[in-house]
């Protein structure tokens with residue numbers, strides 16, 4: 249037996265279609281959804297990632313402004329976030345990491361208006377998620393859910409093991425899974441006997457940042473494995489947190505790296521931006537905020 253591959257591309261395409269429909273609706277109201285990405289480092293990987301978001305946005309008629317602030321200070325970054333919060337033409341804000349040395353990202357993401365926090369970086373967004381209120385989840389965590397739902401992997405009542413407890417992936421993902429009635433075990437770097445937990449799970453999501461951490465020894469036969477990890481190999485390719493060669497013959501389905509979770513993330517960032525624009529329009533109709541004419 250070989251696992252079914254849970255490819256990200258058909259999922260991303262479905263997300264892009266949802267974006268297209270919403271962009272068309274917004275155009276009838278003269279609203280162009282707009283994302284602002286704040287960049288404060290000259291890092292090759294970051295530059296590549298940010299230009300890929302900008303390219304994807306252009307294709308989908310979502311405006312995207314990249315604010316390249318160079319080696320900015322914490323004060324400049326804070327002021328920029330506040331200006332973007334107040335700018336009614338901006339619907340989504342991303343503060344791209346890494347930041348210059350010595351700047352604490354956690355004190356800055358707190359400043360992003362939760363209504364524009366389309367990558368779920370503000371702790372308020374995570375808090376809202378954890379009490380079941382509407383909020384933007386980090387796009388990577390939501391990509392995992394979109395893949396599982398697209399391929400009709402049942403979650404209600406199922407035992408899901410999440411390896412990783414970061415605020416970007418593991419914790420918000422656990423909250424999303426709970427909302428879908430899964431029984432969730434969160435494993436982390438201090439978990440004793442990882443295999444004891446993962447080998448009992450019907451679905452295992454690996455977001456540990458450790459290349460090939462999950463092998464055939466740690467998974468249950470016929471389970472579903474989602475690989476969130478991304479690591480650049482010596483040959484310049486990409487690999488994940490799952491040892492795919494050994495796991496694939498044993499499990500029923502596996503999301504590959506590359507071609508899995510990462511493929512969906514950018515599309516979801518843009519969907520969140522468009523949803524933020526729709527929310528803004530609805531709030532302005534209810535008189536909760538003002539919208540200038542002809543935007």
Ligand code: NAD
Pocket residue numbers: 388411412413414415416417418435436437438439442455456457458461476477478479489509510511513
């Ligand atoms: P992180 O370093 O912030 O967190 C890693 C987590 O894994 C921690 O909670 C840690 O306790 C746990 N962990 C580490 N070693 C472990 C071990 N041996 N056993 C069990 N748990 C262990 O990383 P992150 O930001 O959450 O990212 C995780 C992975 O996902 C990375 O490979 C990253 O590149 C990837 N990622 C991919 C995307 C995407 O869109 N595809 C986006 C974000 C992150």
